[in-house]
Amino acid sequence: MTDAEVVQPPRTNRRGDATRKNMLDAALRALSTGDPGAVSANRIAKEIGATWGAVKYQFGDADGLWAAVLRRTAERRxxxxxxxxxxxxxxxxxxxxxxxxxxxxxxxxxxxxxxxxxxxxxxxxxxxxxxxxxxxxxxxxxxxxxxxxxxxxxxxxxxxxxxxxxxxxxxxxxxxxxxxxxxxxxxxxxxxxxxxxxxxxxxxxxxxxx
The missing domain is CATH 1.10.357 (Tetracycline Repressor; domain 2)
Known part of the structure; x- marks a missing residue:
């Protein structure tokens, strides 16, 4: 195998990671208000200034978003x-x-x-x-x-x-x-x-x- 054929590991998308983190932090702030209406992926997308498509790109769907929110809090504690x-x-x-x-x-x-x-x-x-x-x-x-x-x-x-x-x-x-x-x-x-x-x-x- 030549050097050109060596498979390089994927680079970390730092910008994507930062976007994901910011979305999760914003979601936690929205949810922490206690407003039952805050438990809406679409509403959280609007509050963080993102489109629902951008949130779906990061998390897949509402289930993926809620699971990521839980995982984020687990990491912090x-x-x-x-x-x-x-x-x-x-x-x-x-x-x-x-x-x-x-x-x-x-x-x-x-x-x-x-x-x-x-x-x-x-x-x-x-x-x-x-x-x-x-x-x-x-x-x-x-x-x-x-x-x-x-x-x-x-x-x-x-x-x-x-x-x-x-x-x-x-x-x-x-x-x-x-x-x-x-x-x-x-x-x-x-x-x-x-x-x-x-x-x-x-x-x-x-x-x-x-």
């Missing part, structure tokens, strides 16, 4: 739970998870994803049928979150089912506490977080009776 390593005391690990969610659930990305999820089909089968890429991305979120919890308790002699239970209820519990924060609750939310932290530590530290 990739290192959020680094303090949950087993080298950290157990209570500090759990407190770090609770505090990270407490702060993160009011961030722009979280508000955007909540608005997007509220507009998507509730039935998993319907979601997979209409938005297969988005459904796959949401499923990967669940798997990543479970892996985070498994890592956090990897040095604790705990029934794996308990870890799955904790992973399942923490997001809902934290959304409830975050909602109280946004509504201006009379409850002591610092106390609530400490109580939830202590309850989780006690639950994973106590062996279940057979």
């Amino acid at each position: 990739a290192h959020s739970f680094e303090s949950t390593e087993p080298t950290t005391p157990l209570r500090a690990r759990v407190a770090a998870i609770i505090d990270t969610l407490y702060d993160g659930l009011t961030a722009t990305d979280s508000r955007a994803i909540e608005n997007l999820r509220a507009a998507l089909p509730r039935d998993p089968l319907e979601l997979e049928r209409l938005y297969p890429q988005t459904a796959a991305e949401l499923k990967s979120w669940g798997q990543s979150w479970l892996a985070t919890c498994q890592q956090a308790f990897s040095d604790v002699d705990v029934d794996p089912d308990r870890v799955r239970e904790v992973a399942a209820f923490i997001p809902g519990a934290m959304r409830g506490i975050t909602s109280e924060r946004q509504l201006g609750s009379f409850a002591d939310l610092d106390l609530a977080r400490r109580g939830l932290t202590n309850a989780i530590v006690a639950y994973v530290s106590t062996r279940a009776h057979s």
Whole structure:
């Protein structure tokens, strides 16, 4: 094979990558307003000053756009739970998870994803049928979150089912506490977080009776 015949790797289209990133950031800003009408690929295209054809060129369709939005937020929170390593005391690990969610659930990305999820089909089968890429991305979120919890308790002699239970209820519990924060609750939310932290530590530290 001559030098002329050597296949060169494709060059990175930096301009295209920047355009894609700008579109995703603009989509997140639009979604984070909480306006249900913002969950419209056509409307987002208009708000970012692009044609629907340009958005389709980057993402394929609305499903591709929503999946890319989810992936973008996942990339930005990739290192959020680094303090949950087993080298950290157990209570500090759990407190770090609770505090990270407490702060993160009011961030722009979280508000955007909540608005997007509220507009998507509730039935998993319907979601997979209409938005297969988005459904796959949401499923990967669940798997990543479970892996985070498994890592956090990897040095604790705990029934794996308990870890799955904790992973399942923490997001809902934290959304409830975050909602109280946004509504201006009379409850002591610092106390609530400490109580939830202590309850989780006690639950994973106590062996279940057979």
